[in-house]
Amino acid sequence: MEKHGFTVTKNYLLETAWVATYTHGQGGRVLGVNSEMDALPGIGHACGHNLIGISGVAVALAAKAAMERLDIDGKVVLLGTPAEEGGNGKVILYEKGAYDEMDVCLMCHPAPGPRHSISLSGSLAISRITVEYQGHTAHAGLSPWEGLNALDAAVLAYNNVSLLRQQIKPTHRVHGIFEGKDWAPNIIPDHAIMQWLVRAPTTSEMEDTRKRVISCFEAAALASGCKVQITIGSVGNEIRQNKALGDELADVVLKCYGAIDYDWGIKSASTDFGNISYLMPGLHPGFSIPTIPDGGNHTTGFTEAARSETSHDACLVVSKALASVGMRVLTDEAFLQKVKDTFEEDKKLRV
Known part of the structure; x- marks a missing residue:
């Protein structure tokens, strides 16, 4: 130039x-x-x-x-x-x-x-969400009942959102991935992170769908007994x-x-x-x-x-x-x- x-x-x-x-x-x-x-x-x-x-x-x-x-x-x-x-x-x-x-x-x-x-x-308007589940480790074979499985919470959240998709408008999008650290099959995971994106044709529609998605995350924490921290990141307008x-x-x-x-x-x-x-x-x-x-x-x-x-x-x-x-x-x-x-x-x- x-x-x-x-x-x-x-x-x-x-x-x-x-x-x-x-x-x-x-x-x-x-x-x-x-x-x-x-x-x-x-x-x-x-x-x-x-x-x-x-x-x-x-x-x-x-x-x-x-x-x-x-x-x-x-x-x-x-x-x-x-x-x-x-x-x-x-x-x-x-x-x-x-x-x-x-x-x-x-x-x-x-x-x-x-x-x-x-x-x-x-x-589409877009919102980024980070979901972090905190549980408690335990030996997966010896005493799994002593643990609180953060990965289970994340899997529940993923399935909750998958079922929610049937009830959201076809122009809306919700998609996410799992993240974790130090996972091993013989240890109940005490920590799991998910990264999610919620999209819709307008910012207000996106916010409405985001509320329903957040309920999916909270329900997973309740069912698994884990703690959850939900962080709403940047919002992009349509x-x-x-x-x-x-x-x-x-x-x-x-x-x-x-x-x-x-x-x-x-x-x-x-x-x-x-x-x-x-x-x-x-x-x-x-x-x-x-x-x-x-x-x-x-x-x-x-x-x-x-x-x-x-x-x-x-x-x-x-x-x-x-x-x-x-x-x-x-x-x-x-x-x-x-x-x-x-x-x-x-x-x-x-x-």
């Missing part, structure tokens, strides 16, 4: 974050863009963060080129955001002021879907796609590039950009890349798909469309006001 005339600040507010800015003329509006930087343990770019990163760069460079050629006053802020996969990097950066200048913020995300399709679906920005993107895509849909994208996944879209006008379209069967996000098949030339071409297309939306923000005061009004109206619809 420095080679292209941007001012770059490394270690920006977080050790692994950065920001690249470009200003042309005096005054004007500020276009915000995100370049996510993250990966998944063992499977690398199985969520396509390599494409998300370069898309942000492409949008920022295109905006700069247009500003120079057409003498458009304004500023571009490209924010390199780490820790999307569970670390809430964008939320931390927002709280530290990284988004303060931006009038809007744009980014995109790859996913399976129809060829040449760009999606304006949203995402993406609130700004309709004015989305309509502009749809218009550009339909005229120039391909198809718009509202069914694909990452609608059943979650992202910390959802929190940003609660706080300022934002747009986070998905774009389809070709994958093998059962090779969606968070699989090794998607890792391979994300590195293909075809996927990079698809990334360039959505980046061009986002850059066009960004230029509308920088050049059309009435449009930007519509974007802001849409954001304020959306606040009233959040339930």
Whole structure:
């Protein structure tokens, strides 16, 4: 970015974050863009963060080129955001002021879907929960009745949630894993940890389902005689796609590039950009890349798909469309006001 005339600040507010800015003329509006930087343990770019990163760069460079050629006053802020996969990097950066200048913020995300399709679906709100059961060890053969089995409590909790799924809405998601330490088959485990995620289309729906899930954890403690500590961690809001920005993107895509849909994208996944879209006008379209069967996000098949030339071409297309939306923000005061009004109206619809 420095080679292209941007001012770059490394270690920006977080050790692994950065920001690249470009200003042309005096005054004007500020276009915000995100370049996510993250990966998944063992499977690398199985969520396509390599494409998300370069898309942000492409949008920022295109905006700069247009500003120079057409003498458009304004500023571009490209924010390199780490820790999307569970670390809430964008939320931390927002709280530290990284988004303060931006009038809007744009980014995109790859996913399976129809060829040449760009999606304006949203995402699910998410809550992280850590559940810790504390029991009492005993010899599993000699005197098991002296123990309080923390692993039994965790298994009960897991089964409770599995049965609860029959009664939750099909758009809701609950999933978790076991963790433990120093387990052995001849010792009654006195300690077990579970990590859980609860998701739903809106934050309020997620909170309602989370209450029912927590009851499952508490019931397991009661049945096993173990103590339980439940810690509610970070909460991620659903993406609130700004309709004015989305309509502009749809218009550009339909005229120039391909198809718009509202069914694909990452609608059943979650992202910390959802929190940003609660706080300022934002747009986070998905774009389809070709994958093998059962090779969606968070699989090794998607890792391979994300590195293909075809996927990079698809990334360039959505980046061009986002850059066009960004230029509308920088050049059309009435449009930007519509974007802001849409954001304020959306606040009233959040339930």
